[in-house]
Amino acid sequence: MSALLVVWGGALLYGSGNIRVPRTANAVDPRFLPRVIGVGLVVLGIAHAVAVARGNFGDPDEGEDVDLTRPGDLRSFALIFGSVVLHAKLIRPLGWPIAAAILFFGAAIALGAASWLRSAVIACVLALATYLLFAKGLGVYLPRGVLDGVLA
Amino acid sequence: MSALGELIDGFAVAARPVNLAWALLGVSLGTGIGVLPGIGPAMTIALLLPITLKLEPTAAFIVFAGIYYGAMYGGSTTSILLKTPGESASIITSLEGNEMAKRGRAAQALATAAIGSFVAGTIATGLLVFTAPRVVNLALQFGPAEYTLIMLLSFVTVSAVLGSSKLRGVAALLCGLAIGLVGIDSQTGQARFTLGIPQLFDGADTVIVAVGVFALGEALWVGSRLRRVMEKPIPVGRAWMSKDDWRRSWKPWLRGTALGFPFGTLPAGGAEVPTFLSYAIEKKLSKHPEEFGKGAIEGVAGPEAANNASAAGVLVPLLTLGLPTSSTAAIMLAAFQQYGLQPGPLLFETNSSLVWGLLASLFIGNAMLLVLNLPLAPLWAKLLRIPRPYLYAGIVLFAALGGYATNGSGEDILVMLALGTLGFLFRRFGFPIAPLVIGSILGPMAEEQFRRAMAISQGSYTTFWESGIGKVLCALLLAVLIAPIVASLRSKNRANRTG
Numbered sequence: 001m002s003a004l005l006v007v008w009g010g011a012l013l014y015g016s017g018n019i020r021v022p023r024t025a026n027a028v029d030p031r032f033l034p035r036v037i038g039v040g041l042v043v044l045g046i047a048h049a050v051a052v053a054r055g056n057f058g059d060p061d062e063g064e065d066v067d068l069t070r071p072g073d074l075r076s077f078a079l080i081f082g083s084v085v086l087h088a089k090l091i092r093p094l095g096w097p098i099a100a101a102i103l104f105f106g107a108a109i110a111l112g113a114a115s116w117l118r119s120a121v122i123a124c125v126l127a128l129a130t131y132l133l134f135a136k137g138l139g140v141y142l143p144r145g146v147l148d149g150v151l152a
Numbered sequence: 153m154s155a156l157g158e159l160i161d162g163f164a165v166a167a168r169p170v171n172l173a174w175a176l177l178g179v180s181l182g183t184g185i186g187v188l189p190g191i192g193p194a195m196t197i198a199l200l201l202p203i204t205l206k207l208e209p210t211a212a213f214i215v216f217a218g219i220y221y222g223a224m225y226g227g228s229t230t231s232i233l234l235k236t237p238g239e240s241a242s243i244i245t246s247l248e249g250n251e252m253a254k255r256g257r258a259a260q261a262l263a264t265a266a267i268g269s270f271v272a273g274t275i276a277t278g279l280l281v282f283t284a285p286r287v288v289n290l291a292l293q294f295g296p297a298e299y300t301l302i303m304l305l306s307f308v309t310v311s312a313v314l315g316s317s318k319l320r321g322v323a324a325l326l327c328g329l330a331i332g333l334v335g336i337d338s339q340t341g342q343a344r345f346t347l348g349i350p351q352l353f354d355g356a357d358t359v360i361v362a363v364g365v366f367a368l369g370e371a372l373w374v375g376s377r378l379r380r381v382m383e384k385p386i387p388v389g390r391a392w393m394s395k396d397d398w399r400r401s402w403k404p405w406l407r408g409t410a411l412g413f414p415f416g417t418l419p420a421g422g423a424e425v426p427t428f429l430s431y432a433i434e435k436k437l438s439k440h441p442e443e444f445g446k447g448a449i450e451g452v453a454g455p456e457a458a459n460n461a462s463a464a465g466v467l468v469p470l471l472t473l474g475l476p477t478s479s480t481a482a483i484m485l486a487a488f489q490q491y492g493l494q495p496g497p498l499l500f501e502t503n504s505s506l507v508w509g510l511l512a513s514l515f516i517g518n519a520m521l522l523v524l525n526l527p528l529a530p531l532w533a534k535l536l537r538i539p540r541p542y543l544y545a546g547i548v549l550f551a552a553l554g555g556y557a558t559n560g561s562g563e564d565i566l567v568m569l570a571l572g573t574l575g576f577l578f579r580r581f582g583f584p585i586a587p588l589v590i591g592s593i594l595g596p597m598a599e600e601q602f603r604r605a606m607a608i609s610q611g612s613y614t615t616f617w618e619s620g621i622g623k624v625l626c627a628l629l630l631a632v633l634i635a636p637i638v639a640s641l642r643s644k645n646r647a648n649r650t651g
Contacts, residue, residue, distance in 0.1 A: 001581045005323055012330060015345050030337040030344060033599050037329050044323040051319055059582045060377075076375040077576070080548060081569065084368070087552055088565035096556070100549055107545035111375050114539075122542060130553065138206050140557045 002049035009041025079110030095145015096135075101127035155285050162508025165210065166516055171509070174211045178218020179517045183524060185219070186226020187535045188543065189234070193223035194479040194589075195370065198362035199547075201487055202554040209491045210506050214513045216484060221273060221514065224460055225521050228265040229532055232258060232452075233385040241423035241459050244431045248444070248451035253386045255447050262391035262529050264401045264449055265456040270522040271402075272409040272457035276464035277514045279413050284500075284511075287472040290621075291497040296605035297615045299473075301625035303598040306475055308632050309418075311587040320583045327574070328591020331361060332599075358486035359558050361592050364568035365585060366479075367551035369575020371544045376576075378540055385536040391529045401453040404434050408457030415458075416465020418477070423462040430454035464514070471495050471507060474597070479586045482593045 016034040083106030090099040104123040113119045134140040165171065185196045196219050204212040231246035232253050245265065252261040294302075311321035334345045393401070408430045415426040434450040435441055444451050469475040474496040476482035488495050493503060500507055525532070555568040578585055609615035617626045 001577060001583070004577070005327075008327065008330060012333070012345070030342050033329075033602075034333055034344065037326050037333070040326045041323070041330065044319060044326065047319055048323060056317075057582070060580055073376045073378075076378070077372055080372055080375050081573070084548065084552060084565065084569045084572075088556075088562040088569075091556065091562050091565075100553070103552055104545045104549045107371070107375075107548040108541045111378060111541035111544050113541035113545070119541070119545075123545075126546065126549065130549070134553065134557070140202075140206070141560050142557070 002045045002052065005041050005045030005048060007045075009038045009043075009045060012038030012041065076110045076112070080107050083107050083110065091143060091145070093145065095147050096142035097127045097131045097147055098145060100130065155282055158285075158504065158508045159281055159512060161505065162510075162512035163515075165505055165509030166214065166512035171211065171214050171513065172516070174207075174214045175218050175513050175517050176520060178215035179222040179520045179524060180218075181215070182219035182222020182224075183226040183229075183521065183532060184222075184535060186223035187229050187532045188226075188538070189230060189536070191370075191547065192227075192366075192480070193220055194362075194483050195366040195547075196223060197480065197483045197487065198359070198366050199550050199554055201359045201362070201483070201490060202557040204487075205490065205557075209493065209503075210509050212487070212491070213506065213510045214517075216487060217510055217513050218517045218520075220463065220480065220484070221460075221517050222521055224273075224463055225266060225269055225525050226532065228269065228456055228459075229262060229525070229529060230536065232261045232265065233388060233533055234536060241427055241462075243424075244427050244455040245452055245459075248431070248448060248455075250386075251445065251447035252449065252452065253388070253447075257447060257449075258386050258388040259391050259529075260393050260397050260449060261447075261452050262388065263393040263526065264397060264453045266391060266522060266525040266529075267393070268401065268405040268408065268453045268457040269460040270518055271405045272412065272460040273464060273518040273521075274515065275406075275409050276413045276416075276461035277511065277518065280464050280467055280514075281511055283417070283468055284472050287468060288497045288500050291473055293621065294473075294497075295619070296601045296608065298619065298621050298625060299601040300598060300605050301616060301622060301629060302473060302475060303594055303601065305625060305629050305632065306469075306477060306594070307587075307591070307598070308629065310477070310590050311584075317582065320581075321587050324578065324583045324585070325587035325591045328588040328593075329595040331571075331588075331592040332595030335596075357558055357564070358489065358593055360555055360564055360568050361571055362483050362486060362589060363551050363554045364571030365575040365578075365589060366483075367547055367554075368568060368572025369579060369585070371548045371551070372572055372576040373579040374540075374544055376580075378544075385533060388530055388533055391526045397449055400449050403437075404430070404450045404454035405457040407433060408454040408459075409461040412458035412461030412463075413465040416462030416477075417468040418465075423459045426458040426462050427455040430458040467514075471499065472497060474499075476590055476594065479589050482586075482590045486593055 012034045016031045016038065083103050086106065087099045087103035090102060101120075101123040104126055105119055108119040108123065109116065131142055135142045166175065181200075182193065182196070185191050186193070197216055200215070200219070204215060207215070227242050228245050228249070231242040232249035234250075249261040249265065252258065307325055311318075311325035336342070337344055408426075411426040411430050411433075412423065416423070431451055431454060434448075434454040435444045438444065438448065438450050440448060466478050466481050469477055470481045470484060472495075474485065474488075474494060476485045485495060488499075493499060493506075551568065551572075552565055555565040556562065558564060574588075575585065577583075578588065605615055606613075615622075617623050
């Protein structure tokens, strides 16, 4: 986290040099705020590293369904992450309903759904129902993809 | 026109059958979603933003108002029946209310929470109606300098005063501000941090930021730590109270309201402080202090009322100054901006039927919620049994839908995923989310006002304390900055003396 803050701040400072300042600029030019924030992020990033080194760890977020006694499960994280990337890439070639069903299925399995078959059925029904509700009912544009002709 | 006359006109708008239907939809959605663990009002409104784009603004805001109040009712059901607070404001309810439920008084706990929320919500919305025009009159005298100071004040309080770690709060705020920087600079028309990508010229879309950080971030975070063994919710019948419960509840309701509303209106709103205060006061005043911690009805009635009253209070700065003081308010501000509306004193002039219709629908929604929640409590409680994998997979699906529907581009989903990962890291390492969201939404507005003020003053910083209002705001800002330092020095001194 410290590294992220420092790198982000550094990027702001570096990038602010590339902002062109037109002659019409007023007392405060467009580079002012990025530089203030950039310096702030770098300073806080270092301060955070020091704080963590001295044992001041942040408390992870609590919630109804969060079990902090378990170690973090990066496999679930990666699977959900991957499902979303796959979904974004598949919308165009396959159409929204199929891409959405894949997304739901992938996420449900990643989160430990007990039955693969049941997840797949729910995924298909939910994706189709959502498509009909939003594309047909509310007029949101969602590509049909390979289902063109199947779905009116 | 007087506030009362405007409000009556507002009722005429809100009472149209179609708007009543929208209000009912909003409160039902809000309650259902509030009951569902892991989904708060901020996430709900964020998820619905892209979808409600096709609605006309008045209808959309009536739905949002219903969700806003409804989620509060639903949230108390969850904390009473399942001892795991979803947000800091319901910690007390989950302590005292769950104790009541364990002793077989779940129905009474739900009833005092629902009726208390109704009483507090109605009184506080009334207060909102009568304070808002006054604040508007004051706000009409504000120039860029005063607005800059007010926003600074809210940045400081949100990031440094609330929350457990000042360092992480301020860092979160700066990250939010940095996200807000992306796009074309509104003053000079120069592109900043767009990496040459045309989609980023308009800046990071607030919908994408909100949905990414709240919904995807939450799903990724919960996904990595999902509780494998679910806690069983306590079964409950229809919510009701005996005469004795009424007698013990009504004073805490009123005291809770009196505490909650003013705290909500402060630029560091937050329902947490008034709920804790209310609990402490009720414990002190109670004739049965020994019951506290073991299921005292006053300990549910007071904090629940305080929670709802502060939710109404939060709307005062949001509507009159365009100043969000909680994450949910920040998302509502984004919703206004989506319609090209700018909350603030002028909104009361230019869109008066929308504002007053919204306020009137808060009263109507509140009454609907009471009816929905007393007899139907067992029905809502059933939602607690949805298997979690499907629940969170559904959230991911709707988040992706929102990301795609905003601009019809798959790239937006990837941007959202990056922000979701940021949200995940924030949750993992104990960085607060609220300053991040408020920074990204309020940041660009604050920069604009700041630079306008500096342009008017020809680059002189003295403009910020020239006016009377400016002096007051500067003093407040100083006080807020210095108070925590003084407090920590004092406690250190005390520790040294005793230690």
